[in-house]
Amino acid sequence: xxxxxxxxxSGKGGVGKTTxxxxxxVALASTGASVALVDMDIGLRNLDILMGLENRVVYNxxxxxxxxxxxxxxxxxxxxxxxxxxxxxxQTRDKSAVNAEQMKKLSDELKTMFxxxxxDSPAGIESGFQNAIAGASEAVVICTPEMSAVRDADRVxxxxxxxxxxxxxxxxxxxxxxxxxxxxxxMMSVQDVLEILSVKLLxxxxxxxxxxxxxxxGEPLSGGENVRAGQAxxxxxxxxxxxxVPFLDLDSLNATWLSKVVSFFNPTAxx
Amino acid sequence: xQVLNWFFRTKGDDxxxxxxxxxxxxxxxxxxxxxxxxxxxxxxxxxAVVSRYFEIDRDTTxxxxxxxxxxxxxxxxxxxxxxxx
Numbered sequence: 534x535x536x537x538x539x540x541x542x543s544g545k546g547g548v549g550k551t552t553x554x555x556x557x558x559v560a561l562a563s564t565g566a567s568v569a570l571v572d573m574d575i576g577l578r579n580l581d582i583l584m585g586l587e588n589r590v591v592y593n594x595x596x597x598x599x600x601x602x603x604x605x606x607x608x609x610x611x612x613x614x615x616x617x618x619x620x621x622x623x624q625t626r627d628k629s630a631v632n633a634e635q636m637k638k639l640s641d642e643l644k645t646m647f648x649x650x651x652x653d654s655p656a657g658i659e660s661g662f663q664n665a666i667a668g669a670s671e672a673v674v675i676c677t678p679e680m681s682a683v684r685d686a687d688r689v690x691x692x693x694x695x696x697x698x699x700x701x702x703x704x705x706x707x708x709x710x711x712x713x714x715x716x717x718x719x720m721m722s723v724q725d726v727l728e729i730l731s732v733k734l735l736x737x738x739x740x741x742x743x744x745x746x747x748x749x750x751g752e753p754l755s756g757g758e759n760v761r762a763g764q765a766x767x768x769x770x771x772x773x774x775x776x777x778v779p780f781l782d783l784d785s786l787n788a789t790w791l792s793k794v795v796s797f798f799n800p801t802a803x804x
Numbered sequence: 805x806q807v808l809n810w811f812f813r814t815k816g817d818d819x820x821x822x823x824x825x826x827x828x829x830x831x832x833x834x835x836x837x838x839x840x841x842x843x844x845x846x847x848x849x850x851x852a853v854v855s856r857y858f859e860i861d862r863d864t865t866x867x868x869x870x871x872x873x874x875x876x877x878x879x880x881x882x883x884x885x886x887x888x889x
Contacts, residue, residue: 680827687831694874718818725824729831731873
């Protein structure tokens, strides 16, 4: 088996990298694919909490690299999905505990075991980021429609472009978009951000309180079909698998009965 | 007042457009690693060179950076009035 190693990165912190990694991982595994989630944020581990697996962590990524345990011993099985595993970061070490070469070797081993290896990169563009992209052949860049996030995403895209040989493609997820604010011209739209960054779009995730709720439960995507952000992540997973899925109609998310009538007659109002 | 503002707001002066314009300019400078005063001094020098050959209309001279995909282009427009002998 040779799986795909996809790094999830952003430059700026707090834009939703870890949340996206957890949700995309669950969405992919729900389709039957085998998925490993790798937390590369050594010293600031969080992916285990989002997955609700914090009590099951025994070994971590640094233990594997330092050969204190076998890779299989460090992988934590998801509570709900048998084809989903987490490789946790070490909490008491720092970014210098591993190097790019070791990460490449680890990624190569993981892709013989899983269909998808999703690497949750730390914020920043220093060694932690460089290690996170070392073994990846694809990247997902996350940004929110804020100026600082877009600027940092642009920097990361520049760095990814410089490694075209290794990282064959990168696509953008625009997170926490607020359709109402875009409508009142108080926030950059999806189209604005795409024009500025000139990059391919992988998905659009609307701001959604349910994301906080499912995080607090430690169960990504637990809200079911009606959660908007959840649907967005399921669509993203399908696009990663190569399926054509239309982008969410953001206008209908905050729809009043009147706007629903309008969009019925004018269905082109999509992003 | 808010209602009036909304009513009379013309395209281009809203927060979204301002953010987009600032963003564009900032990223062009970021990508080229261009110091903020560099463009102004280039403009001055170019005007000086062109002025040796032509009288130019300084009021309608345009000089700016535009974005094409992830590249930038320098777009200069010097309206010429007459050639100098």
